[in-house]
Amino acid sequence: MDFDPFVLARIQFAANISFHILFPTITIGLCWVLLYFRLRFTFSGDKAWEYAYFFWVKIFALSFALGVVSGITMSFQFGTNWPGFMERAGNIAGPLLGYEVLTAFFLEASFLGIMLFGKERVSNRTHLVASSLVALGTTASAFWILSLNSWMQTPAGYRIEEGVLFVESWWEVIFNPSFPYRLAHMLNASLLTVAFLIMGVSAWRALRQVDGPATWKVMRTGALMAAVLAPLQVFIGDLHGLNTLEHQPAKVAAMEGIWETERGAPLTLFGFPDEEEKTTHLAIKIPKLASLILTHELDGEVKGLNEFGDDIPPVAPVFWSFRVMVGVGVLMVLVGWWATWALFRRREENAEAHAWLLRVLSVMAFSGWVAVLAGWYVTEIGRQPWVVDGVLRTADVVADHSAATVMGTLLGYVGLYAFLLVSYVGALRYLATKPARSLSLMPQQRTMHDSEITAGEN
Amino acid sequence: MDLAYWLPLFFAGAMGLALLIYVLLDGYDLGIGMLLPFASDEEKDVMVAAIGPFWDANETWIVLGVGILLIAFPQAHSIVLTSLYLPVTLMLMGLILRGVAFDFRVKAGDARKAMWNRLFALGSLVASVCQGWMVGAYVTGLTGDTTSTLFAAMIALTLPALYIMLGAAWLLIKTEGELFRKAIRWGRLAVFPMGAGLLLVSVATPLVSPAIADKWFSLPNAIGLLPIPLSTAVAYAGLIWIFHSKQILFNGYGWLAFVALSVICVMASIGLGYSLFPEIIIGQLTLWEAASATESLLFTFWGAIIALPAIIGYTIFIYRVFRGKATALSYE
Numbered sequence: 097m098d099f100d101p102f103v104l105a106r107i108q109f110a111a112n113i114s115f116h117i118l119f120p121t122i123t124i125g126l127c128w129v130l131l132y133f134r135l136r137f138t139f140s141g142d143k144a145w146e147y148a149y150f151f152w153v154k155i156f157a158l159s160f161a162l163g164v165v166s167g168i169t170m171s172f173q174f175g176t177n178w179p180g181f182m183e184r185a186g187n188i189a190g191p192l193l194g195y196e197v198l199t200a201f202f203l204e205a206s207f208l209g210i211m212l213f214g215k216e217r218v219s220n221r222t223h224l225v226a227s228s229l230v231a232l233g234t235t236a237s238a239f240w241i242l243s244l245n246s247w248m249q250t251p252a253g254y255r256i257e258e259g260v261l262f263v264e265s266w267w268e269v270i271f272n273p274s275f276p277y278r279l280a281h282m283l284n285a286s287l288l289t290v291a292f293l294i295m296g297v298s299a300w301r302a303l304r305q306v307d308g309p310a311t312w313k314v315m316r317t318g319a320l321m322a323a324v325l326a327p328l329q330v331f332i333g334d335l336h337g338l339n340t341l342e343h344q345p346a347k348v349a350a351m352e353g354i355w356e357t358e359r360g361a362p363l364t365l366f367g368f369p370d371e372e373e374k375t376t377h378l379a380i381k382i383p384k385l386a387s388l389i390l391t392h393e394l395d396g397e398v399k400g401l402n403e404f405g406d407d408i409p410p411v412a413p414v415f416w417s418f419r420v421m422v423g424v425g426v427l428m429v430l431v432g433w434w435a436t437w438a439l440f441r442r443r444e445e446n447a448e449a450h451a452w453l454l455r456v457l458s459v460m461a462f463s464g465w466v467a468v469l470a471g472w473y474v475t476e477i478g479r480q481p482w483v484v485d486g487v488l489r490t491a492d493v494v495a496d497h498s499a500a501t502v503m504g505t506l507l508g509y510v511g512l513y514a515f516l517l518v519s520y521v522g523a524l525r526y527l528a529t530k531p532a533r534s535l536s537l538m539p540q541q542r543t544m545h546d547s548e549i550t551a552g553e554n
Numbered sequence: 555m556d557l558a559y560w561l562p563l564f565f566a567g568a569m570g571l572a573l574l575i576y577v578l579l580d581g582y583d584l585g586i587g588m589l590l591p592f593a594s595d596e597e598k599d600v601m602v603a604a605i606g607p608f609w610d611a612n613e614t615w616i617v618l619g620v621g622i623l624l625i626a627f628p629q630a631h632s633i634v635l636t637s638l639y640l641p642v643t644l645m646l647m648g649l650i651l652r653g654v655a656f657d658f659r660v661k662a663g664d665a666r667k668a669m670w671n672r673l674f675a676l677g678s679l680v681a682s683v684c685q686g687w688m689v690g691a692y693v694t695g696l697t698g699d700t701t702s703t704l705f706a707a708m709i710a711l712t713l714p715a716l717y718i719m720l721g722a723a724w725l726l727i728k729t730e731g732e733l734f735r736k737a738i739r740w741g742r743l744a745v746f747p748m749g750a751g752l753l754l755v756s757v758a759t760p761l762v763s764p765a766i767a768d769k770w771f772s773l774p775n776a777i778g779l780l781p782i783p784l785s786t787a788v789a790y791a792g793l794i795w796i797f798h799s800k801q802i803l804f805n806g807y808g809w810l811a812f813v814a815l816s817v818i819c820v821m822a823s824i825g826l827g828y829s830l831f832p833e834i835i836i837g838q839l840t841l842w843e844a845a846s847a848t849e850s851l852l853f854t855f856w857g858a859i860i861a862l863p864a865i866i867g868y869t870i871f872i873y874r875v876f877r878g879k880a881t882a883l884s885y886e
Contacts, residue, residue, distance in 0.1 A: 175634070183632055202865045212606075
């Protein structure tokens with residue numbers, strides 16, 4: 097077999113982390129939304145909010161389980177495939193991961209039991225506290241993991257002795273230059289993913305005529321979230337981009353497909369980056385726009401890839417992933433505004449009144465996943481050839497396994513993940529097909545029997 | 555005080571404790587998973603309900619154990635995990651299947667419930683066998699020769715038996731009626747393979763590892779070590795007695811079986827710790843050679859001494875909330 101074990105190890109890590117991130121992206125945002133449903137019910141007494149909670153907590157539990165098991169895989173991957181990383185950067189990466197386990201992983205995993213199954217066993221107040229602790233735990237988890245990831249992008253607060261990294265300042269390590277932007281970008285991405293998921297599933301249920309009042313309450317919640325958070329995400333993304341330009345200019349050059357350093361650089365909308373010829377073919381350009389976006393000046397200087405010699409990331413995947421992320425993001429802004437405008441202007445809660453919107457929303461149920469994966473590919477592939485930017489090369493930390501070994505486990509993981517992903521979407525579909533339980537709150541307008549309603553969901 | 559000496563020691567202790575708690579807690583989850591095929595459909599639901607609120611936190615202890623290995627002993631972490639590449643990968647796949655089956659078996663529709671029940675059991679079995687394999691390979695110094703492979707295979711069969719005992723003991727605490735009686739039968743059947751396995755492993759350990767034989771049989775250490783096999787033997791005899799005494803079992807003292815198993819596990823870990831110390835990988839690396847920089851250990855130390863008691867505190871709280879016989883799992 098003439099596969100490069102290094103490339104296979106990278107693909108394996110990418111497969112694991114791509115699969116993993118799908119589920120925390122949902123749970124980090126969804127647990128706050130669930131808390132909101134619980135509080136709305138506690139304060140208003142409106143059963144619809146409680147039914148909304150019961151429906152979405154099931155999806156939360158399922159997503160959480162997938163996130164936990166794939167997260168455990170991640171914690172082993174460092175050792176099994178990238179031992180050099182821990183040997184060289186363990187003094188910094190180790191404690192950050194350790195704090196994640198100690199302050200977040202246990203908190204969420206433990207109180208999850210009470211949140212899911214303890215409603216009858218503890219007071220409403222204790223249950224709310226337990227749910228809040230789960231939400232805090234997931235967010236704290238994101239805090240530590242993103243701190244470590246950001247440190248790998250923009251390392252700070254360390255010194256090197258004989259090839260091994262030591263800590264100079266924990267404050268600088270944790271709050272490294274790109275961390276605030278990445279944390280804000282990811283937390284907001286999580287909420288946005290959830291906004292489109294809850295709208296999408298609710299819309300799908302409305303189209304299937306299994307919706308109840310709770311379904312529409314959830315859909316409006318998602319619409320409002322999207323209308324506010326999607327434009328906010330564009331703003332945070334812009335700040336994040338400026339930060340990347342300052343610390344990782346090669347990544348930005350790859351994102352924009354810019355080869356030569358120039359003032360007043362045009363923005364390439366589309367094109368085909370070619371690493372052999374060091375050019376972007378068939379580029380459609382808008383004059384000066386790249387300089388304007390990146391430096392906020394019409395004639396600002398943007399460094400091109402040719403400045404960085406061989407230490408540049410694979411250009412085409414970064415270039416395309418970036419366009420996918422931005423494209424989905426723009427679509428989210430437009431659909432978020434449309435949904436808010438339509439759902440709050442016409443309060444009729446039936447599929448006929450909103451047929452087109454519901455179709456678009458149900459197609460976009462998992463659009464957050466697409467944008468999140470694309471965004472991570474931009475930042476992670478964009479960091480190559482480094483594992484710790486400018487400090488440690490990815491190729492220097494890989495484990496010495498044969499290509500056959502890594503290929504075998506890779507195929508195992510990919511097969512398992514494909515099966516789980518199909519099962520996950522299938523389970524969501526199955527749960528969403530049952531008639532909404534909140535129908536029982538309506539005066540009998542539809543021809544649905546009571547027994548069917550009580551047997552159903554949400 | 556010499557921090558460079560004490561901090562690695564503290565973390566080695568914390569790691570041992572985390573892995574011991576993992577074996578006891580996720581051990582009963584995995585054991586019940588392996589017992590699942592032998593129960594009726596209604597009993598399966600009760601068995602899953604008996605572990606439902608706990609398994610997630612239980613599984614986190616292995617993340618902490620491996621996490622400490624990574625934080626405090628990065629050199630050892632690399633050697634252990636690259637040497638155990640295949641069993642680790644298979645174990646993870648087993649844990650993945652077991653973990654997701656909890657939710658899928660009740661959410662993917664009745665048509666698929668049987669499949670997820672089977673995957674639940676399969677995942678539990680694979681994870682348990684691989685963990686046993688890893689322990690065996692680790693104790694023999696990760697050499698991979700024939701004797702150590704045989705030794706690893708032996709533990710790969712013993713550990714699932716121990717987990718099944720833990721599972722049966724947990725069911726004595728959480729169930730009643732016909733399932734309770736089944737748990738007694740399962741315990742009576744599994745206790746002998748488990749005992750035989752433990753005995754074989756104890757006899758084989760000094761045979762495959764001269765370094766360990768030296769530590770066990772040199773005087774005066776040998777006398778100081780005697781309480782370990784003695785209390786293990788007493789706990790084992792007690793375990794057999796408990797599973798055969800109607801008076802104990804039917805008067806609400808079934809939890810004593812779990813206590814006896816805990817004693818056996820505690821003694822096994824003390825014995826293992828003693829056999830390895832001061833090395834973290836036999837014949838290759840001591841605790842101090844493998845340790846991270848002292849300032850990194852100190853930073854984690856402060857977090858650990860605050861967080862660990864809190865974790866233990868809320869773990870106890872959660873077990874109290876869900877005390878008593880298992881009831882059907884409901885989100886409402």
